[in-house]
Amino acid sequence: MTVDESVATAAASGANATQRFATDKRVVADTPPERVSMLAREVLSAVHATIRDHQVTYDEYNALKSWLIQVGQDGEWPLFLDVWVEHVVEEVASESRDGSKGTIEGPYYVPEAPELGSEAWLPTRDGEQGTPLLFEGQVRSVDGTPLSGATLEIWHADADGFYSQFAPGIPEWNLRGTVTADADGRFHIHTMKPAPYQIPTDGACGKLISAAGWHPWRPAHLHLKVGAQGCQQITTQLYFPGDPHNDDDVASAVKPELVLDPQDIDGGQQVTYDFVLDREATS
Template sequence: MTMQGTEAERALTEQVVSRFADTPDARLRTLMQSLVRHLHAYVREVEPTEAEWFAAIRFLTETGQMCDDVVRQEFILLSDTLGVSMLVDAINHRYASGATDTTVFGPFYIDGMPERAYGENMAFTPGTPALVQGRVMTTDGKPVANALLDVWQTADNGMYSGQDTAQPHGNLRGRYRTDAEGRYAIRTIVPVCYPIPTDGPVGRMLNATGRYPWRPAHLHFMITAADHSTLVTHLFNQNDPYLDSDAVFGVKPSLLVDYREHTADDAAAQQFGFEGGFSEARYDFVLERA
């Protein structure tokens, strides 16, 4: 067997693994040594040509170049479309606790959006008027007062503010607090399905592999409250055609909601300032104690 044969290849792997043996942090040592073993095993399995390997390096370089400090995070998008984000989510939430199911964070969150009043409208662009309301509860059924719901969604054109510079700052984004009874109310528009961005390396990967880029309509939530674990989740429109083919594998049956139509003479229309008909979805979130 030549030096390029299997024994030499495996000896190289163990040589690289051994270089991390003195890593002071035990967890970092585990992460790095396992990464080397699995990455080397992948390379031995697929036996890439040098041209293919340089193409992979170029792909990762371009993925990083598509990222910015505010809106676009192409590496999160890559993790999402490979199912890694949902696998990490599953590993970190293996055991049923009675809390609301989690799902992916997504690449288009913007920190520091305006704090809005109970029932305040966060939609500054056209769409089907909607009201989303419910309660935030503990696993033993008690209301969580002063919980902070950080909410974001796309406009009717399928793009997020920040991603779409034509949208007003903070459009379809806001932070809402629950009242003393754990109730929240958000005035917005009905979410729409949309394709994830395909103008970068992740889009080229999807096109090359014959995959569709569509995500089902959803509303993002990140909910925080004192003495409770942070909840990152979505609410999905239950009649959306892409629920079974979400490009980022984020759909969970417990997170589906029904937007029901209401007329202008509904009491909620008066309470929340709707001038005509609107659609309403209700959902109670359950937080796990920290």
């Protein structure tokens, strides 16, 4: 069973991503005015410098205004920011954290996925397309202690490159779940290998990509949020070797430490990847 790509539009994905952000994210509203002023002024100064350095014309300025309006109308601000900005925010946020590497969350996370235990089969449709994948490993702290009861939220695209709850025709929790590690911090997740995909290109972000001569591809990846009591949660993505866009991911999210080493097994592939979590800072 596959999703008809012609009905999985940028407008639909953008609207869903915007709605999910409004529903799921708590926006911190108590940032001191002096910091808001400093950040806003520096961003605007960078824009002003670009205009001066490159002698931006009124036609180019009006094209930018039109495009910014279209980004909002398409509901693509979560997509735009998560693809082209978030990787730097993640870099700054994690620079002092030890343990496993993280990377961007992206626009397609949904909280409260079904709880599945330590030996987990992610929900799938009858006849779900793709290569069966067994993903297993252990969650430990930086001192090597296995983290019993660690939680792993996992979600990923299907073999057509679509995410449940963001494209039509896919069951609500397809290829999404919350896994709880066993007493030794170990987990075993049965799923289907995801496919590379293009970010939506029929909306404003696609117009930018086309105008700039860029490509819209993300390499195949698994998304995870991994946490345990007393430890800092990490958000990450894991990639597969040989993908042509590991080196030029449109979202700039691939790190060498996040590339898996899959092994062929009867009927599919198996990967082992351990997570090492840093302890929470103590005051």
